[in-house]
Amino acid sequence: MHQGMGLEAYNALPMRRAVHAVYECCYSVPLAADIARARPYDTHDALFRQADALLFGLCEDSIDGILQAYTIGRCWERRPDVQAELATAVTRYSDRFGFGFIMCTADCRADEILAVLADRMHNDDETERKIVRNEMARINRVRLERMLGPEGGFYNW
Numbered sequence: 001m002h003q004g005m006g007l008e009a010y011n012a013l014p015m016r017r018a019v020h021a022v023y024e025c026c027y028s029v030p031l032a033a034d035i036a037r038a039r040p041y042d043t044h045d046a047l048f049r050q051a052d053a054l055l056f057g058l059c060e061d062s063i064d065g066i067l068q069a070y071t072i073g074r075c076w077e078r079r080p081d082v083q084a085e086l087a088t089a090v091t092r093y094s095d096r097f098g099f100g101f102i103m104c105t106a107d108c109r110a111d112e113i114l115a116v117l118a119d120r121m122h123n124d125d126e127t128e129r130k131i132v133r134n135e136m137a138r139i140n141r142v143r144l145e146r147m148l149g150p151e152g153g154f155y156n157w
Contacts, residue, residue: 004149007047011040022051025143026136027069028062031055044144044151051144052137063133067099082110089117096121097128104138 002021010018018036019029026032034054041047058066093101103116120128 002147005147007041007044007148007151010047010148021147022144025147026051026055026066026140028058028066030062031058031066044148047148048141048144051140055137055140056133060129063129063136064099066136067102067132070100070102079110085114086110086117089114093117093121097125099132102132102135102139104135104142106142 002024005021010021013021013036015033015036018039019032022032022035023029026035031051031054035047035051038050041050090101101117101120103113105113120131123131
């Protein structure tokens with residue numbers, strides 16, 4: 001994955017490389033191409049807002065395509081019993097909604113993920129799809145931030 005390239009470097013990439021860098025963040029070639037086409041960005045926040053606007057403008061079929069690329073139930077939990085509990089909960093979720101569970105899990109413990117899974121099982125399909133888009137936007141933001149690095153760029157000795 002591209003990491004810490006800086007906004008100026010991203011803005012200067014050839015189109016194909018810019019699409020590739022963003023695809024690693026959002027798992028959608030059309031979305032990545034639209035984000036790359038909107039360059040140059042003045043700030044990180046401008047890129048993030050554009051990414052959100054484009055994501056929320058996608059049709060459900062496009063969202064379903066993106067969901068296929070996500071790893072289902074990934075967690076850093078090492079205890080086999082908790083891993084099994086997570087796997088069971090994720091399978092129930094997938095059976096209920098017809099797509100894999102996604103959640104921006106930065107700094108989340110397994111018990112927190114299990115609690116969210118249990119809560120989201122009570123949602124109707126429309127509500128859950130809205131939550132999924134919001135989680136995708138959060139995940140994209142984390143990945144785009146990693147791709148760009150700090151707002152002011154890295155200090156070069």
